[in-house]
Amino acid sequence: MSTTSATTLDSPVLRAITTHTQSENPSSFLALNTGNSVFNLPGVDGVAVYRRTGRYLVQFGGPFAAPGDYGNLLSGLRQYARDEQLHLLSVQLQRPDAEQYREAGFTVNQIGASWAVHLPEFTLRGTRFMQLRNKISRALRNGLTIEELPADEWEEALHTIDSAWLGSKGDHARPLEFLVGQVGGPAQGHRRLFVGSIDGSPVSYISYSPVYGSRSGWMHDLSRRIPGGSPGLMEAINAAAIEKFVTEGVEWLHFGFTPFTGLSEDDELPGSSPSFQWLMHFLWAEGAALYPAQSQLDYKQKWAPHAVLPEYVAFDGPASIAAFAHIFRACNAF
Structure with a gap:
């Protein structure tokens, strides 16, 4: 042992x-x-x-x-x-x-x-996704640009976003570990990072981790944003990532575990x-004070998951x- x-x-x-x-x-x-x-x-x-x-x-x-x-x-x-x-x-x-x-x-x-979308079946067309499309369009009209970037070249910008995000949670907020992902470290080469910027300054990001098995693909993992900015930042970044995953033939996008759901x-x-x-x-x-399960689920259900x-x-x-x-x-x- x-x-x-x-x-x-x-x-x-x-x-x-x-x-x-x-x-x-x-x-x-x-x-x-x-x-x-x-x-x-x-x-x-x-x-x-x-x-x-x-x-x-x-x-x-x-x-x-x-x-x-x-x-x-x-x-x-x-x-x-x-x-x-x-x-x-x-x-x-x-x-x-x-x-x-x-x-x-x-x-x-x-x-x-946990919740997952089967990408070959996914589309943002139709009235069901009208509100989601509007949020994405608003973020893009506000100048959001989205790129997939190497995390090791953007450590300072990511740290700035993390600090602002955590600061908005209150004086006693702590960054979660263990059951959420990380950015950086020895395993970073296996993750993917999509960053949203406005006027050249990074304001939000989503990190995706690989998923193995019969539902292989990527997991929408760690996500952070500068508080008080444009609506729709996360939705626009995730939509851009989905578009890229689809062109690559990725089968599944997972949204990870949410307790109590x-x-x-x-x-x-x-x-x-x-x-x-x-x-x-x-x-x-x-239990929102312990963990915001309902708001987390609201975001995931915007994408109409195919698997629970x-x-x-x-x-x-x-x-x-x-x-x-x-x-x-x-x-x-x-």
């Missing part, structure tokens, strides 16, 4: 997420975020990615492992957590992961969903916690609010 960093681009993590795609996790590239730790076992083909916060080990996704080694890696991670006297919980599990965790004795509940009784597994299920529905309705993919959380033991809170601690939310 060993634990290492996920930051090096030639690490086993990159090979694992590109090779072992049977769980169909559209966010798997986040496993390469700097700050993650990696668990593996000798002779076992795969890795598990996690962050430690307090007395909790918060795992991202299920094991990225060969089918025959999946259970061994999960058992090894579970034992490692127990040996370290840590509580294990796993977040952003896909349905195939969730079923294996349930069989292993975890308490598994839906925590939200897409909740359905039909997606819950036997043995799920009714009280935790109630909490997820409560946070969808009343349930995502899950698994507790090694009963579901608990204390454990759930450590997911947000791992994300630097508080």
Whole structure:
């Protein structure tokens, strides 16, 4: 058994997420975020990615492992957590992961969903997209230009946008980590960056991460903008990226995971916690101060997603609010 960093681009993590795609996790590239730790076992083909916060080990996704080694890696991670006297919980599990965790004795509940557009079917024509087209047109009339740019040549401009965006969130706002993407670092060469500028000054950007598996494509990941500027900046950048992806033959654009959204009784597994299920529905309705799920979903639904993919959380033991809170601690939310 060993634990290492996920930051090096030639690490086993990159090979694992590109090779072992049977769980169909559209966010798997986040496993390469700097700050993650990696668990593996000798002779076992795969890795598990996690962050430690307090007395909790918060795992991202299920094991990225060969089918025959999946259970061994999960058992090894579970034992490692127990040996370290840590509580294990796993977040952003896909349905195939969730079923294996349930069989292993975890308490598994839906925590939200991710959303995806099938680009060969996508069009902005029609009355359904009239408001979206108007926002895009307004941004372009206000002088917005959009380019795909190398992030390493625009670090200062991106930092200026990030600082302004974070400052608009209040004095105690913190940049989220772990379950959101990054710009820069060893993995940047695999991402794509689209930047919007007005009068030559960058004012907004969207970073896209690669998605592997049967719904391969790109994930609309990290997005930032200068507050108070032209409406429609993000919509215009994403539309430009879609146009380019379509010309390249890209099949899917994913919009990533949003907690508390897409909740359905039909997606819950036997043995799920009714009280935790109630909490997820409560946070969808009343939890904007914790996470703005409704506004995030509003943006994603503008693009009329073709696929809604349930995502899950698994507790090694009963579901608990204390454990759930450590997911947000791992994300630097508080």
